[in-house]
Amino acid sequence: MAIQENLTLEEYKKLQEYIYNKSGMFFPVSRKGYIEKRILKRMEALRFDKFSQYFEILRKEILRTEIINLFNVITINETFFFRDLPQLKALKNHIIPELIKNGKTSINILSAGCSSGEEAHSLAIIMRENFPNIRFSVTGIDISDLVIAKAKRAEYSDYAVRFVPKNYFRKYFEKLENGNFKYKDEFKRELFFKKVNLVEFDKADIKKPFDIIFCRYVLIYFDKESKKGVVKSFYNNSTKGGYFIMGNSESLFSVSEDYKMLHFPSAIIYKRRD
Numbered sequence: 657m658a659i660q661e662n663l664t665l666e667e668y669k670k671l672q673e674y675i676y677n678k679s680g681m682f683f684p685v686s687r688k689g690y691i692e693k694r695i696l697k698r699m700e701a702l703r704f705d706k707f708s709q710y711f712e713i714l715r716k717e718i719l720r721t722e723i724i725n726l727f728n729v730i731t732i733n734e735t736f737f738f739r740d741l742p743q744l745k746a747l748k749n750h751i752i753p754e755l756i757k758n759g760k761t762s763i764n765i766l767s768a769g770c771s772s773g774e775e776a777h778s779l780a781i782i783m784r785e786n787f788p789n790i791r792f793s794v795t796g797i798d799i800s801d802l803v804i805a806k807a808k809r810a811e812y813s814d815y816a817v818r819f820v821p822k823n824y825f826r827k828y829f830e831k832l833e834n835g836n837f838k839y840k841d842e843f844k845r846e847l848f849f850k851k852v853n854l855v856e857f858d859k860a861d862i863k864k865p866f867d868i869i870f871c872r873y874v875l876i877y878f879d880k881e882s883k884k885g886v887v888k889s890f891y892n893n894s895t896k897g898g899y900f901i902m903g904n905s906e907s908l909f910s911v912s913e914d915y916k917m918l919h920f921p922s923a924i925i926y927k928r929r930d
């Protein structure tokens with residue numbers, strides 16, 4: 657029998673609710689085509705003709721690993737090194753110097769929704785190059801185990817590294833035979849990657865609390881209630897006066913009162929109100 661080609665609206669809504677409850681990501685009906693294409697691939701891989709069969713194994717956790725596969729195919733992993741440079745400049749010129757001025761000798765940074773690790777590695781380069789006497793760690797977490805494995809491997813295409821400043825590029829990367837670029841092992845000491853679902857961030861077994869939390873282009877897929885929950889748990893696991901950084905198009909408006917907005921050249925950064 658031929659594989660079902662489209663999900664009915666009713667089927668889509670069931671799936672939408674399931675994904676939302678498990679991850680906080682809300683894909684409106686306008687994203688049906690995007691999600692559908694990915695679900696049909698999973699059904700094909702498991703040799704199911706009907707969505708109802710696929711949904712049954714998801715819902716009843718008959719194949720426990722399928723939820724991982726589902727997250728792997730629906731998450732959008734676009735990222736690259738030195739993304740949104742003005743925020744990184746504010747980090748280097750204002751945030752870190754201020755933390756140091758306030759007596760910090762060790763700084764913990766979180767890259768939440770780190771995808772394949774480009775953001776976390778960029779942060780490690782900035783810390784190493786500009787604050788050689790400060791101890792630091794960069795923890796990258798993501799719901800997708802595929803991207804976490806990639807972040808640990810740290811091999812990147814020329815597209816991903818296109819904005820790495822030349823002098824850093826020469827120092828931190830080696831060219832592989834397949835044409836990709838590997839972030840050198842000798843610079844990985846401060847980097848940690850772990851699969852964590854942000855909805856369960858409070859329970860995550862990682863080195864908390866954090867002084868600076870980057871969560872860029874992740875919460876755009878969350879509805880307001882889940883956003884509020886995740887931002888609250890970031891707050892609960894951050895240090896007094898800690899910083900929170902979102903993507904350019906994102907804001908904490910009507911999500912959290914715990915942070916104030918700071919303006920830097922072409923960049924907005926949030927800081928805990930205490």
Ligand SMILES: C[S@@+](CC[C@H](N)C(=O)[O-])C[C@H]1O[C@@H](n2cnc3c(N)ncnc32)[C@H](O)[C@@H]1O
Pocket residue numbers: 679680681731732733734735736739768769770771772775797798799800803852853854855871872873874877
């Ligand atoms: C567009 S990428 C952003 C990568 C990086 N933060 C950046 O700005 O370049 C979004 C990432 O968020 C992750 N993500 C989405 N929902 C998540 C959740 N509930 N828990 C953890 N990670 C999640 C996705 O797997 C994806 O890798």
